[in-house]
Amino acid sequence: MQNEADGATPHDNIHENMASLNAKSSANAAVSAPANEEEGEHDILALALEMQQRCTFLLDELEQFQVYVKDQGSEHDVELKVFKRGLQSEKRIIDKIAKDPSKVKNIHAWCALNSSNLSFFSALWSTAKTCSGVTGMLRRFYWLPGQTTAYINGMVNSAGLEHRKHSTLVDIVCLEGLEWVKVSSIRENRIIMDLAKAGWVGSDSSEAEEEDDNGNEPQGLSKQVEELVKAARSTRVKYRHPTVRLVLTRISSTPKIKEVAQILQQIRDMGVTVQTSETVPEPTPIAEVLHQLAVDRSKSVSDVLNIDCTILLAFVSDLSHGRVEPQDWHHQMINRQRELESKEPFLLNELWPACGSRKLVCTSTAFESLQRIIGILATKTEKRRAALLLGLDDCANLSADQLREEFQSLSEHSIPADWSLPIEVVDVDLAALRSRLPPAFNKLSESLPEINQSVFFYGWESGRTTLSSNRVAAKQIESSIEENRTSDEDRGPDVWLFQSRSLVGKEKKRRGA
Known part of the structure; x- marks a missing residue:
C-alpha cells in the first residue's frame, strides 16, 4: 500500500534499505582483507588457531553428551551423525591451515576460514544445550x-x-x-x-x-x-x-x-x-545440562504403570537376575539375551529405573498369559519370582518389604527399596472397553489378538503408560490409528517399549531317555 504522506511504496523502502546496507557492506569489505603478505599470514594463523580451539571444544562437548546417553542406554534414540561429521569436516580444513598457513595462498585460506560453517555449528550446539x-x-x-x-x-x-x-x-x-x-x-x-x-x-x-x-x-x-x-x-x-x-x-x-x-x-x-x-541464553557448560539435554522417558509417563506380559516375564526370568550357564539345548535367542545381559543388566539399567516407586498393575489377561507360560517353561526360581511379583499363593499376605526381601534372595542384583510390589491384577471387560474407544480403534479390534487388546486398550482407556516389549503390536496400533483416524485429536495408548527377556526354560526330555 502506498504511503500517502510521501508517496513511497514498500518496493521503494526496500530499495533504500538495500542501498544503505550495501554501502556499509562495501566499507566493511575494504578493511577485511590482509594489508600485506606477512601480516596476512600472521592474521590467518591467529584466526585458524582460534577456530581450531572452538571446534575442538565443540567436539569434546558432543563426545561428553554421546557418552552420557550411552550410559543411560538411549544412544540409539539420538541421531547426531550428520552434525558430528559436519564438525569433523570443518576441523580438518581448519587443522590444515593452522598447521602451516604458508602452504595455502592467503586469499584461499582467508576465504576458507571466513566461509566456514563453524559459527553455524556453534549456534546450533549452543541452542541445543537449552x-x-x-x-x-x-x-x-x-x-x-x-x-x-x-x-x-x-x-x-x-x-x-x-x-x-x-x-x-x-x-x-x-x-x-x-x-x-x-x-x-x-x-x-x-x-x-x-x-x-x-x-x-x-x-x-x-x-x-x-x-x-x-x-x-x-x-x-x-x-x-x-x-x-x-x-x-x-x-x-x-x-x-x-x-x-x-x-x-x-x-x-x-x-x-x-x-x-x-x-x-x-x-x-x-x-x-x-x-x-x-x-x-548465554552458552552453558555441557556438564550442567546433560540431564536435561538427554531423553528421560520417565518424566512423561503416568503415575500408575500398566505392565504387559512381556515385561512380567522379564521381571521373573533367570536371565534378568544373574549369570545363567550356557547349555547345548538353549535356543539361540536365549544365548543372545544372555550376552546382552552380561554387558548391560536389563533390570538395573532400564526396567527398575523406569518403574521407580510408581504403582504397577497388569490386566487379568496378561496375568493369565504369564501363568500359562510359567506352567510350561519356568524353572523353580522363575516360578517363585512370579509368585512374589504378583503376591500369589503363600505370598498373598506378605508385605511389600517381605516380598522385596525374598526377591533379593533370588537375584544377584540389588532390589530397589522403592520397587512397588506386588503388582496388582485388574479385571478388564473387553467388550465394554471397546465400546468406549474412538472409531480409529475399530479396525484394530478385528486384527489384534485379545491379549494385546486387553493390555493396550486398557492402557489407552485408563490413561496409563503401558510398558511392553511387543514392538509388533505397538507398531500395528500406531499405524492403524494413523490410517483410520477421524480427527486430528485422535490419540493412541502411551507405550514405552523395552527389549525383551525370555524364560530360560527347561530341557525337553529326549526320546528313549
Missing part, C-alpha cells in the same frame, strides 16, 4: 503434496526422487521429537536482500550476490520455515504433529526495518514460535 529431550540434529524430514497419512516419527520406507524434492533439514529435534527447532544467524539486511531476490525489487548489486553466496541461508527465511511447517504437518510423533520454533540469534523482537517485522509476523501466522536475540 533444549530438553534432544533426539537428533540436522535430521531430514519429508512431505508429499496431497499426502493424507502422516509419517510416523518421520520414517519413510523408501525416500525416492519425489521425497528428495520435498524434504527439509531440521536443525534440532527435541522434546522427544515433539518440537523442531531451526536456528538462524540471518541479519535484517539479508532478509531485505532475499525479498529483493524474490522479486520485490530488481538489484544488480554485486555485494548482495556475494552476501548470498557466502551465507548459510540458500533460500529465503520464509521459504525455509514454510518447508518445515509442511514436513511437520506430514509427520506425527506420539500421534501429534511436532511444533516448530525459529531461533533468530541476530534479530531483535523489534526489528529496525518494518519489512522484516512483517516477515516475522508472517512466520508467526504459520503457527511457528519465533525466539529473538533478547531471549537467546
